[in-house]
Amino acid sequence: xxxxxxxxxxxxxxxxxxxxxxxxxxxxxxxxxxxxxxxxxxxxxxxxxxxxxxxxxxxxxxxxxxxxxxxxxxxxxxxxxxxxxxxxxxxxxxxxxxxxx
Amino acid sequence: xxxxxxxxxxxxxxxxxxxxxxxxxxxxxxxxxxxxxxxxxxxxxxxxxxxxxxxxxxxxxxxxxxxxxxxxxxxxxxxxx
Numbered sequence: 001x002x003x004x005x006x007x008x009x010x011x012x013x014x015x016x017x018x019x020x021x022x023x024x025x026x027x028x029x030x031x032x033x034x035x036x037x038x039x040x041x042x043x044x045x046x047x048x049x050x051x052x053x054x055x056x057x058x059x060x061x062x063x064x065x066x067x068x069x070x071x072x073x074x075x076x077x078x079x080x081x082x083x084x085x086x087x088x089x090x091x092x093x094x095x096x097x098x099x100x101x
Numbered sequence: 102x103x104x105x106x107x108x109x110x111x112x113x114x115x116x117x118x119x120x121x122x123x124x125x126x127x128x129x130x131x132x133x134x135x136x137x138x139x140x141x142x143x144x145x146x147x148x149x150x151x152x153x154x155x156x157x158x159x160x161x162x163x164x165x166x167x168x169x170x171x172x173x174x175x176x177x178x179x180x181x182x
Contacts, residue, residue: 005130005139008107030107032129032138037168039136040104072133 008032008039011072016044018080019070023048027076031063039066041095042076055085063095102174115143115166116177122146123154126178127163138168141178155182 008030016024025044033040041063047056056062068079085094107129115123124145131138143164145151151158157165166180173179 006133007128007142008131008138009111009128011133031104032107032110033104034102034138034168034171034174037138039131039138043106066136069136 014076016076016078018082019077020080022083024051024082028061041065114177116179117182118172118179119182123149123164141166141168
């Protein structure tokens with residue numbers, strides 16, 4: 001079942017929470033792969049510093065893979081693995097990104 | 102064409118593979134659930150006659166170019182016609 005297509009910029013500015021209701025950040029940009037014609041990630045800013053403590057410093061954003069997205073409504077819900085980044089033995093796929101400005 | 106942030110595409114000039122300047126990129130549509138991209142929405146160039154291009158035009162007069170038509174992205178977004 002496919003919902004009506006939305007403009008990608010409608011994601012920008014939405015708040016992102018984990019499935020457990022933990023605030024993660026705010027969508028700042030959307031990463032695309034034009035070869036596979038898909039959205040591959042969400043670039044987040046205004047991060048929850050407690051969640052990313054010791055991993056991401058002040059002016060850095062993160063990109064979460066789009067396959068972690070569970071629901072998009074008034075807010076965006078993502079897989080709660082985002083809360084367990086520091087304990088995972090396999091390198092998490094969250095990438096840090098310098099803020100554009 | 103590797104990964105690219107949408108912000109870097111915003112407002113970029115869109116050119117047909119035959120060299121026609123089509124207009125500027127306004128937005129891209131997607132399926133929020135699957136993450137699949139659908140169309141580029143292109144604000145047509147003033148001199149462009151939308152009837153002479155093969156793309157659909159939406160209710161606000163923007164061209165709807167299937168994302169699969171994108172051939173290259175650098176200074177221009179080049180789309181097959």
